[in-house]
Amino acid sequence: MNSSFASRLGIEHPLIQAPMSGSTPPALVAAVSNAGGLGSLGAGYLEPSAIIEQAAQIRALGERPYAIGLFVLPDEFDADMAAVAKAREQLDALMAREGLDVRTSLPARWAPRFSDQFAALCEARPAVAIFAFGVISPMQRRELQRRDIYVIGTATTVAEARAWADAGADAVCVQGAEAGGHRGTFLHKEEEAMIGLFALLPLAVRALQIPVIAAGGIMDGSGVLAAEVLGAAASQLGTAFLTCPECSAAEAWKRDLPHVEDHQVTTIRGFSGRAARGVRNRFVEAMPEAAQGLPYPVLNALTAPLRRAAAAAGRGDLLSEWCGQAAGLVRPQPAAELVARLMYEYRLARRTLVS
Ligand SMILES: Cc1cc2nc3c(=O)[nH]c(=O)nc-3n(C[C@H](O)[C@H](O)[C@H](O)COP(=O)(O)O)c2cc1C
Structure with a gap:
C-alpha cells in the first residue's frame, strides 16, 4: 500500500477514521490512532474551548498523530x-x-465562529487538519504550515479538488456520492456534485500532483484495496466506525x-x-x-x-x-479491532488478487 503517505504522517496504516462532527469523541479518535490509523475529531459544531479540551483528552489517551476536522464557513449568518x-x-x-x-x-x-475554531485548531496543533464545505485562505494556509499541520481538503468534484490543490493543500480527500454525512460541495449545486467514487477518484488522481484520499462507501479491506488500485493514497471511512462502542x-x-x-x-x-x-x-x-x-x-x-x-x-x-x-455492511466492534480487521482483509484481498 502507499506507504509514503502513511510515513509522512507517522502512522502505520493509510486509513483515516473520518471526522464525524457530533459522533467522534476523544475515545474513538485515540483508539483509531493508537491502532495505527489516523483518528479524527469532527469539530464542526464544537466551540473553541471544547476543541482545545477534547484535543487535550486525545493526547492524554496516547501520543499518536490525529486529525481535527472543521467546516469552512463564514463567521456570521x-x-x-x-x-x-x-x-x-x-x-x-x-x-x-x-x-x-x-x-x-x-x-x-x-454556529460557532469559524475563525475562532480555526484559532483553537492552531493552538491544539494536531498532526492533520481536515476541512470541508470550502477552501481556507492563503493566510490560514500559512498559519497551518508554520505549525507543521498537514492539510487535507475535501472535494466532491475535480474542480473542487483543483481548488484545494491551488490553495496549497497537502492532500485532497475526494468524497464520492456514496458517502455518509454532509456533502462537502462548495463550487457547485449539490445535485451537480454527486459523482460516484469509481469515477471521481481516478479523475482526481489524473488531475492532481498531490495525494488523493478516497471516501464514500468503503466498509471493508477489499474496499480499501479497490481505492488503492484506483490511485488512492489512503482511504477515509466514516460509516464503518459509527457502530464502534467508542x-x-x-x-x-x-x-x-x-x-x-x-x-x-x-x-x-x-x-x-x-x-x-x-x-x-x-x-x-x-x-x-x-x-x-x-x-x-x-x-x-x-x-x-x-x-x-x-x-x-x-x-x-x-x-x-x-x-x-x-x-x-457495518460490523459493530471496538475501533482497534476494526482497524486490525480492515488491514487483515486488505492484505488477504491483495494476496488473493495477486495469486
Ligand atoms: C455521521 C457522519 C458525520 C460526518 N461529519 C463530517 C465532518 O464533520 N467533517 C467532514 O469532513 N466529513 C464528515 N463526514 C463525511 C466523511 O468525512 C466521509 O466523507 C464519509 O463518511 C465517507 O463515506 P462513508 O460514510 O460511506 O464511509 C461525516 C460522515 C458521517 C457518516
Missing part, C-alpha cells in the same frame, strides 16, 4: 426571521404529533445501521439545510415544507434540540441517521 418562525411552528407541530416532548428554541448563535452516535442509530438497505439511504436537506446522506426515516418523510427552505446552519441549529430529544427517547426514526450507501 443572516437569517430570514419570518421563515424561521414559520419553520419552528411546523417543526414543533411535527414533534407534538410524534409525541416527543420537545420544542425548537432560538440559539444564541447559529462512537457517540445515538444507540437507536447504531441499532438501525446494520439493517439499513441501500435504497433507504438518500440525500436529505431537512435536518440541517445542507445536503447530507442518511436514512430516509419518519422525520425525512414528514419533513415540514417551511423547514426545507432554511439554509445551513440555521436549520441545523433549530433541529439540534429535536434530534437530541429523539436520541434520548430512542426514536431513531426522528433523528438524523447519517450514513453512506453501504451502511448495511
Whole structure:
C-alpha cells in the first residue's frame, strides 16, 4: 500500500477514521490512532474551548498523530426571521404529533465562529487538519504550515479538488456520492456534485500532483484495496466506525445501521439545510415544507434540540441517521479491532488478487 503517505504522517496504516462532527469523541479518535490509523475529531459544531479540551483528552489517551476536522464557513449568518418562525411552528407541530416532548428554541448563535475554531485548531496543533464545505485562505494556509499541520481538503468534484490543490493543500480527500454525512460541495449545486467514487477518484488522481484520499462507501479491506488500485493514497471511512462502542452516535442509530438497505439511504436537506446522506426515516418523510427552505446552519441549529430529544427517547426514526450507501455492511466492534480487521482483509484481498 502507499506507504509514503502513511510515513509522512507517522502512522502505520493509510486509513483515516473520518471526522464525524457530533459522533467522534476523544475515545474513538485515540483508539483509531493508537491502532495505527489516523483518528479524527469532527469539530464542526464544537466551540473553541471544547476543541482545545477534547484535543487535550486525545493526547492524554496516547501520543499518536490525529486529525481535527472543521467546516469552512463564514463567521456570521443572516437569517430570514419570518421563515424561521414559520419553520419552528411546523417543526414543533411535527414533534407534538410524534409525541416527543420537545420544542425548537432560538440559539444564541447559529454556529460557532469559524475563525475562532480555526484559532483553537492552531493552538491544539494536531498532526492533520481536515476541512470541508470550502477552501481556507492563503493566510490560514500559512498559519497551518508554520505549525507543521498537514492539510487535507475535501472535494466532491475535480474542480473542487483543483481548488484545494491551488490553495496549497497537502492532500485532497475526494468524497464520492456514496458517502455518509454532509456533502462537502462548495463550487457547485449539490445535485451537480454527486459523482460516484469509481469515477471521481481516478479523475482526481489524473488531475492532481498531490495525494488523493478516497471516501464514500468503503466498509471493508477489499474496499480499501479497490481505492488503492484506483490511485488512492489512503482511504477515509466514516460509516464503518459509527457502530464502534467508542462512537457517540445515538444507540437507536447504531441499532438501525446494520439493517439499513441501500435504497433507504438518500440525500436529505431537512435536518440541517445542507445536503447530507442518511436514512430516509419518519422525520425525512414528514419533513415540514417551511423547514426545507432554511439554509445551513440555521436549520441545523433549530433541529439540534429535536434530534437530541429523539436520541434520548430512542426514536431513531426522528433523528438524523447519517450514513453512506453501504451502511448495511457495518460490523459493530471496538475501533482497534476494526482497524486490525480492515488491514487483515486488505492484505488477504491483495494476496488473493495477486495469486
Ligand atoms: C455521521 C457522519 C458525520 C460526518 N461529519 C463530517 C465532518 O464533520 N467533517 C467532514 O469532513 N466529513 C464528515 N463526514 C463525511 C466523511 O468525512 C466521509 O466523507 C464519509 O463518511 C465517507 O463515506 P462513508 O460514510 O460511506 O464511509 C461525516 C460522515 C458521517 C457518516
